[in-house]
Amino acid sequence: MAKDWSSQLNQVNFQCRLCRHAWEGPPDLIEDDPEAEHHPYRYFADCPRCDSPKQPQAGWARALLKAHQAATGPVTPKGKAATAANLAGHPTPEETLRTRFNAMKHGMAARTATYFPAKPDRYAFCEGCEVNRLWCSEQPACVKQTEIFMLHHAAFEQRNPKVLGKLHADLQASLTASLQMLLQSVLGDGVVIKTPRVELSREGVPVALTYTDAAGEVHHIYDYRANPAFKPIADLVTRLGLSMGDLGLTVRAGESEEDRMAGTLKLDQASKETLVEFNQRMAVGVEAMRERLGRAGQRMRADPVLIEHQAQQQAEDRRTGGKAE
Structure with missing residues (x-):
């Protein structure tokens, strides 16, 4: 059964207009408001924080009463059936x-x-x-x-790391802005920091080192060193992936494909072959080599010089009985 939003409420949300304190509790005063058809009552209560009297119901709570009263939903069988059809198959695993x-x-x-x-x-x-x-x-x-x-x-x-996409985008933007401010500060202070060289005297008092030139003019001795902010800047650039190599802006990255292939063997489309074709060609070559080796062995065994040498060797073995002299 639908709730009757036109009846009086026992618990109401209030907000003090003076101290802006918000609380929920029973109303101290209820007034009729016949002009408000959605809820013909107005509620008031004393603020528990600053004791301000007759503080009204929170504006958002009163607007919610009107929204509930106006939101009736489908009332016809056709409308209710359409609403039920919209819920069919939901929630899906992804929606869950x-x-x-x-x-x-x-x-x-x-x-x-x-x-x-x-x-x-x-x-x-x-x-x-x-x-x-x-x-x-x-x-x-x-x-x-x-x-x-x-x-x-x-x-x-x-x-699902995509949930953190917006958060990481804000973080990356903040780090990039910090890097820019750091660079501006370094350029303002100077890339080289010049400081007077100071040593302790025998009495333990710091003294700036000086020297006198041939003209009798006194000069201070300075130490020069690179701005110490350079290292954190370089580390931040590397971690953010903003180096020239990461951005593809190096000299080699700007070369064309033909320039990078200079010095290598270039084959036209007709000269290229697939791996399968290469394996087939090698198998044919191995088979042909086996046939060539067989024919070479036959020609060697039929060589008259070899035959005569083998006959002489056999005769010599029979004469000596197979013993070396």
Whole structure:
């Protein structure tokens, strides 16, 4: 049975107009409001924080009453059947993975509240936060940090790094902006830092080293060293993948394919062959080699000089009885 939103409420959400405190509780005063057809009552209560009397019902809560009253849903059998048909086959496995964290609200994870409890304007990142400070102070954990916390949990649970795409894009942009500011600072301070050379005297007093030239003019001795910010800049460029090689802007990357292939054997399309064709050609060559070796052996055994030499050797063996002289 549908709820009657036109009846009086026992629990109402209020917000103080003076201290902006928000709370929920029974109303202290109920007035008739016949002009509001969706809910003909107005609710008031005394603020428990600053004791301001007759604070009204929160605007969003009153607007929600009107929305509930207007949202009747389908009433005809055809409309109800169409609504049921829309739900057929849902949720899919993909939708289940995507929506199973919908019920999680800020601060539900105790670890988030432990790491980042709600402290309005007490974190460094609070300055640019658009969350209402009064509302934030009533939460168990920082809303923004809890969002990051839950995004990482969803990415690991679903094994889907795309969930962190927007977060990593913002991080990459921030790192690039930091790199630009660092470069501007280095260029402003100078790429080479010049400092006077100082040593301790016998009395332990630091003394700047000087020398006197032939004209009797005194000159200070300076040490010159590269700006120490160069190393972190180089490390940051490497980690961000912004080097010339990573961006494909090196001299070799700019060469054409023909320039890179200079000095190698170039074959036209007609001269190229596949691996299968090469194996077939090698198999034919091996078979032909076997036939050539067989014919060479036959010609060697039929050689008259070899035959005469073998006959002489056999006669010599019979004369000596196979013993060497």
